[in-house]
Amino acid sequence: MNKRFNNPSIKDIAREAGVAISTVSNVINKKGIVGTETEKKVLKALEKIQYRPNIIARGLRTRSTSTIAIIVQDIVNPYTSHVIKGMEEVARKRGYTLLIACTYYDIREEKKQIDVFLDQFVDGFVFLGGYDNQGVVRRVYDRGIPLVSVDREIDDPDIPYVLIDNLEAMKKAVDYLCSFGHKKIGYVTFRFEYQSTSRNRYLGYCKGLEENHIDYDPEIVIIDDYMKLNETEGTFEVVSKFLKKGALPTAFACISDVNAFGLVKALKAEGIKIPQEVSVIGFDNISFSNFMEPPLTTIKQPKKLMGATAMNLLLDMVEKKKVENKNIKLPTVLLERDSVGPPPK
Amino acid sequence: MNKRFNNPSIKDIAREAGVAISTVSNVINKKGIVGTETEKKVLKALEKIQYRPNIIARGLRTRSTSTIAIIVQDIVNPYTSHVIKGMEEVARKRGYTLLIACTYYDIREEKKQIDVFLDQFVDGFVFLGGYDNQGVVRRVYDRGIPLVSVDREIDDPDIPYVLIDNLEAMKKAVDYLCSFGHKKIGYVTFRFEYQSTSRNRYLGYCKGLEENHIDYDPEIVIIDDYMKLNETEGTFEVVSKFLKKGALPTAFACISDVNAFGLVKALKAEGIKIPQEVSVIGFDNISFSNFMEPPLTTIKQPKKLMGATAMNLLLDMVEKKKVENKNIKLPTVLLERDSVGPPPK
């Protein structure tokens, strides 16, 4: 179509240097045997003519395009975007570009996107926070294309992953609340049937209660069906409803900061003081949690590091480097801020 | 490399249907003349063999790959990610995938990224919120590749854009403050020399003052050099420093919500009540602004709509449809919440 903008090709270099095309290719890719004299000629020609290899043509031959596909559920999510940032920096440094697709929690959409990416010969996949959907991931794996799952433990020993220990981290949060003397600790979560992260945090909550000899009380486990609205709004609504019933615990653990925001807003709307009357601990440490009032005590996830780690792992696999460990769990930190205190007397 | 996963090609279809390759191609692309009988045969073969065209091969021939490159400064930004979401949805619906790259405010990085994308034969570019850097954008334009600038007014009549009227919108904010009787209105901004959006908002602030017969006072224009930290942190610091000096205005207009958060936090840290002592108005309406305390009055940008509009415009250009208007300004709305009130007596 825009012929007039035709880039110089390897052919032009070959003509300029007076050698064969294959020789130029060998020089560029440092393959095969080329004499030092000829190499010099080619290099000079490359210098003179401003040449950039046609990645599409190369991709057709080599079946690799130096691109990595990222599949996320929703790009509008402070957690997600930080992880992506970590991936992006590593990918770029190592010479890859990122194709990003969002599934918006639709499993058919996910499948379609993957097919498109397979058509495009991406070199690898990152699945960031999807469902526990072995099938679709397995399909990619079975084609022999490297992939990494981030923030999801896929129930398939072959699939590499990068995560935090969600169970342990949430238990840590509950332990922390207990250390202040809380005996009645509620939990705010969105639905957790479909993915390991939420499930494990929930299990961490349960284990925390158990180890601290507190009985589990389903009455104070608030489940936000977050498909309806954004998570903060949704939590605000469902918590507001909950508060009408009374039965208030002295502390809440939240599955994420975003949900904690909704909880806090609902509590404040009822005139409940934090942390004097109710303590709140979040999870993720997204940037605003330090700017709400009171600053939110939370479990910090190493978001950028997770992204960077995942991308390095993936690219090592793409480049067939030896990787020692394909199952990586990164550490979390409890950030003490001002939303947790002792229970009221 | 993974030969064993070889997809069926157009050749296989041709063999199955007993026709020539070119005929199959014609059927697939609905081009040329094929008899109804042969067409049926091909269609049947396509049905039988699960065929997906090789996009790379097609791209090599047609020089188009159904991908769009998005260049942003930083993906970790609530504004940015919402705009991207709008673009993503449209692109997907129209059969394109998105390549995303971040420049992190580095102009050389931007140039490098663009070169990579040009190598990859992307069909179009979106420049989302970069510098007023005609050169690099112009280079793309001159290669005949469609592009759209979002949230930046590029000083080049050829370059299509999608924006809001930043000057008018900020003036609206100042007018709103004045309607409460404020006479001393400060402004919080990051550095605005390098890009049109910030500059125009600043001009809107100035115009707002002028039309309301208020003298411009450089003492109460607070400039945050946001390159140092994240914007909220940066603003918090610079405002805190400012507050030590006294000379407090009764209201502030902010270049963005993110900066407003920093301002509000700094004010609260000094025990200053909002809006009783100082009013604050933000810009953007990112989701958290409704959850801070007090909920932030702000100018709402149609973020998703901007993204969707830009992508539709771009794809129309890519597909050589006729586009009537390549310079689009979308409307803003002032959201009245609780951070603005009358000045103290």
Place this chain on the structure above:
DNA sequence: CCCTTTAAAAAAAACGTTTTTATTGCTATT
């Protein structure tokens, strides 16, 4: 009945690489 036109289909070229195979010229070996 031959020539021209036309519709339909097939064949071939092209896109720009990488990779495989072939050629060349030389040296060493027998």
Place this chain on the structure above:
DNA sequence: AATAGCAATAAAAACGTTTTTTTTAAAGGG
């Protein structure tokens, strides 16, 4: 002196499409 081996290079094939060109067969015109 013929041949094997080797290094260096060139030539050709291949990747899977689209597009251009050629071929085929049938119809129409004089």
